Amino acid sequence: MxxxxxxxxxxxxxxxxxxxxxxxxxxxxxxxxxxxxxxxxxxxxxxxxxxxxxxxxPKLKATQVAQTAEQTRLKKISNQQSQVLYHKDFNQAKGAKISVVDDPALKTQRAASQNQSLAAYHGLAQKKADQEMRRPAQEDEPEQAGQAPRQIGSIHDMKVEDDNQGYAPQQQQQPPPPSGGGYRPPPPEPVQQQQSRGPVYRAMYDYAAADVDEVSFVEGDVIINSEAIDEGWMTGTVERTGDTGMMPSNYVEPI
Incomplete structure (x- = not known):
């Protein structure tokens, strides 16, 4: 059907x-x-x-419902439970380790801080201060007017005569030839040019390179071709290994 x-x-x-x-x-x-x-x-x-x-x-419309005392109580309990869970999660996350991306500047700063901590731990700073106190008084030339006094142990504490760059031994003046004929002046003496080594320093402590642009050295190494960068760092070449790079200036002393 x-x-x-x-x-x-x-x-x-x-x-x-x-x-x-x-x-x-x-x-x-x-x-x-x-x-x-x-x-x-x-x-x-x-x-x-x-x-x-x-x-x-047909479109449905929301129906307004009067809030009763029971609904108010349940809402209050729900808010309290939410606050308890929030504070619980907050206390568990407190002091948790946060990973931070390392950059070259942060690595260099961390290495410098570690070196300072190691120096303080091993008493190197106090040892250096004791060595400076036992250093004999040097009879230097009187300071010129208007110039700041030199600081012992700083990278700028060196004599100009120690820098062999741009200096050559002064030739002695030859006496005038006699007026008679047949005189030949003696040949000029060969001038031995000493290989330039720049400012020379000696390492007071061991240092391990913390970055690719730094060099490592041990106590007693000779540093040549040095150049100051700022108050705490300098560049130079370790004569024993031939490595060139940055190094802390408070680890070396001028020779």
Whole structure:
């Protein structure tokens, strides 16, 4: 037996049968419940198992509910539990290790801080101070007016005569040749040019390089071709190994 149509209540034959929303329809009877607009499977919207178009589809509205004393109490308990969980997570995360990306400047600063800590731990600073106190008084040339006094042990505490760069032994003046003929002046004496070594220092302590642009040395090494960079660092070449790079100036003393 053929079922009736949900819209017109007439019999629906198999050739015009349309099944949707758990009901049987004629294809021509599948229309909007409000405006009777003909619908298809892609244009209808179902509500309470009845078809509607997009314009007349019922829209649900929120219903306002009066807040009771029980709801207020439950809300308060929920807020208290949230605060307890928040403080619990905060206390567990307190003091946790935070990973920070290292950069070259941070690595250099960390290495310098570690060297200072090692120097303080091993008493190198006090040892250096005791050595400076035992250093004999040097009879230097009187200081010129307007110049700051030299600091013993600093990188600038060196004599100009120690720097062999740009200096050559002064040639002795030859006496004038006699007035007679046949005189030939003696050939000039060969001037031996000493290989320039620049400012020379001696390492007072061992130092291990903390970066690729630094050099390592041990106590007693001779540092040549030195050049000051700032108050705490200098560049030079370790004569024993031939390595050139940066080094702390408070680890060496001028020769």
């Amino acid at each position: 053929n079922p009736p149509c949900a819209f017109c209540k007439k019999t629906v034959y198999p050739t015009e049968k349309f099944n949707c929303l758990d009901k049987i329809w004629h294809k021509g009877c599948f229309k909007c419940t409000e405006c009777s607009l003909k619908l298809t499977m892609s244009t209808y919207k179902g509500f309470n198992k009845m078809p509607y178009c997009n314009a007349h589809y």
